[in-house]
Amino acid sequence: MDSKIIIILMSLVLVKAQFFEDRRCRCVCPSPAAVLNTSTTRQIYTGNVPPNLCNCEDVVFPFIREELEGKLYMFCPRCECVYQTRNTSLIMGVVSMIIILVMVLILYTIAIWSLKAVLRRRNRTVSRTPESTEQPDTTEQRTEETSLLLWDDPDN
Known part of the structure; x- marks a missing residue:
């Protein structure tokens, strides 16, 4: 029983931790190796910053400071930063x-x-019940009456 309570509390914490992403700055930049001419792949960097700080220097630079110490001026013009909000x-x-x-x-x-x-x-149960024999079959009586009428003597 205790493990169920722990699992429920952990899931609530994980769901609550996802609410911080209502506003974010998303920068799509080449990999740092592209500036050094060794790769051409792109990477996505996200940061939780105000809209006025949604730029390469404030979002991307903290992640790649060591790799591109003096070449930031070559790296940032290749980045596309967009501030996104969602509900x-x-x-x-x-x-x-x-x-x-x-x-x-x-x-x-x-x-x-x-x-x-x-x-x-x-x-199925209705069709399996035996039919009552009290009611005469009217179709048989009609055919007998019709046949008698056809064979009657016209002189009588």
């Missing part, structure tokens, strides 16, 4: 509504299947 609570609400809708549809499908099964069983 994660709205996103989580929409995802929750979609999950609830899918669950309701699944429950509805299960209910329809079970109702079909109950109706099939009821139809």
Whole structure:
């Protein structure tokens, strides 16, 4: 029982830790090796800074200070920094509504299947009951009456 409580608390902490990313500065830059002419791959650097500090010097430079000590002027013009904002609570609400809708549809499908099964069983039991012999078969009587009328003597 204690392990379940610990797992629930850890999951709450992890979910709460994801809320800091509502605002961020995202810089797409070449790898530091590209400035040194050894690679051409690009890397993404993100930082939690105010919009006025969303630039290469404040977001990227703390990560690559040792590699490009004197060549920052060559590196930063190749970076594209964009300040992004998003509403994660709205996103989580929409995802929750979609999950609830899918669950309701699944429950509805299960209910329809079970109702079909109950109706099939009821139809089988009704068709298996013996028919009562008290009521005469009217179709046989009609054919007999019709045949008698056809063979009657027209002179009588």
